[in-house]
Amino acid sequence: MDPVPVIGGTGALGFGLAARWARAGVPVVIGSRDAGRAQEAADRIEGEARGLENAEAARQGPIVFLTVPFRNQSENLTNLKEVLEPGQLLVDATVPLAAAVSGKATRMLGVPQGSAAQQAQEMAPDGVTVVSALHTVSAPVLNDLDAELDEDVLVCGDKRDDKRRVADVIAKIDGLRPVNAGLLETSRLVEGLTPLLISVNSRHKVHAGIKLTGLPEQLW
Amino acid sequence: MDPVPVIGGTGALGFGLAARWARAGVPVVIGSRDAGRAQEAADRIEGEARGLENAEAARQGPIVFLTVPFRNQSENLTNLKEVLEPGQLLVDATVPLAAAVSGKATRMLGVPQGSAAQQAQEMAPDGVTVVSALHTVSAPVLNDLDAELDEDVLVCGDKRDDKRRVADVIAKIDGLRPVNAGLLETSRLVEGLTPLLISVNSRHKVHAGIKLTGLPEQLW
Numbered sequence: 001m002d003p004v005p006v007i008g009g010t011g012a013l014g015f016g017l018a019a020r021w022a023r024a025g026v027p028v029v030i031g032s033r034d035a036g037r038a039q040e041a042a043d044r045i046e047g048e049a050r051g052l053e054n055a056e057a058a059r060q061g062p063i064v065f066l067t068v069p070f071r072n073q074s075e076n077l078t079n080l081k082e083v084l085e086p087g088q089l090l091v092d093a094t095v096p097l098a099a100a101v102s103g104k105a106t107r108m109l110g111v112p113q114g115s116a117a118q119q120a121q122e123m124a125p126d127g128v129t130v131v132s133a134l135h136t137v138s139a140p141v142l143n144d145l146d147a148e149l150d151e152d153v154l155v156c157g158d159k160r161d162d163k164r165r166v167a168d169v170i171a172k173i174d175g176l177r178p179v180n181a182g183l184l185e186t187s188r189l190v191e192g193l194t195p196l197l198i199s200v201n202s203r204h205k206v207h208a209g210i211k212l213t214g215l216p217e218q219l220w
Numbered sequence: 221m222d223p224v225p226v227i228g229g230t231g232a233l234g235f236g237l238a239a240r241w242a243r244a245g246v247p248v249v250i251g252s253r254d255a256g257r258a259q260e261a262a263d264r265i266e267g268e269a270r271g272l273e274n275a276e277a278a279r280q281g282p283i284v285f286l287t288v289p290f291r292n293q294s295e296n297l298t299n300l301k302e303v304l305e306p307g308q309l310l311v312d313a314t315v316p317l318a319a320a321v322s323g324k325a326t327r328m329l330g331v332p333q334g335s336a337a338q339q340a341q342e343m344a345p346d347g348v349t350v351v352s353a354l355h356t357v358s359a360p361v362l363n364d365l366d367a368e369l370d371e372d373v374l375v376c377g378d379k380r381d382d383k384r385r386v387a388d389v390i391a392k393i394d395g396l397r398p399v400n401a402g403l404l405e406t407s408r409l410v411e412g413l414t415p416l417l418i419s420v421n422s423r424h425k426v427h428a429g430i431k432l433t434g435l436p437e438q439l440w
Binding site for chain 1: 409413417419429432
């Protein structure tokens, strides 16, 4: 299987995903601004993991995951502009929490393009397609490798086949069920689930996830 | 138990809720613009159901459910202005789908107050508190009384006790689990779930609902 680069892979979400993939036998490449910190993180992962500077990491596989805070999304995309190549998929997990501008984590910013994912698409080089996913998976739960996952991942993108390819990678993690949630613009609604879950979490002292009911067995 | 008025109760969502409550032994009052149509709808319900003109219906119980399309929400609230009394709770289930202005049902309008629920609160008479809920429950599924429900209802409001009272009414319907989702402003994020589910439904030919994972047994 192709290696999976995780840009911002030293952060809680990216590292948790990488650790889960590596455990499932998927080779991962942790990207970080600092190659040393990336390698340090990779060393803590059981399985096939390398650590590289973000730009270098992004070259290592056809489906690149971007798991950085919204505050840094634009900067990261600028840095990847000369790196990503036509045909690569960029999976954006960014959520425009108002916390990015010292507001509340239970509120969402309005993004001029409609959503963080659409901002990513606008900034991505020609021929690189953005799919959005993984907004609702709790980083602490991912990082607790003993915790069993049992939840859905809503996947947005303009082409079904792109989403199916991303879904295949996500489904390598036990207990995550990828669901086709619609066009990339639908990411605006999906990104809103994160501040909503944060609101629920603070009230119930949990790390909630989301599941859709009534779906058929065969989703892709 | 107090009767439950459902304003717009001849519509698919309101009627489905009323039918489910009546079956559970909760007396319901169907409200409609037209008293005759309201009574006709009430006659089709098995259980204790009356039909009245909306304003009259709204006087029949302490917790009033508003289940009208966004296009009609403002008009209905104006009509209820002289009717609702301090201490009553108004449960708003309105979703500002772009379909209200001949846009897509998979898109949400920006509401100046932040959400349909906040618009309801702004328009409600002094002393009437708005709680929002029931945006994600499928009307066709509610109306198929043979269909078993097994999903969550996210409840937003500024006071926990108000939400608990509303949750008690919602929980009378088998298979619906009310969850405290946060302040009334959080309704903006919850209202976005409806166009999201419509997007999922169109792709999978289903009537999906939502469930949160990782919540404790005791929620209220």
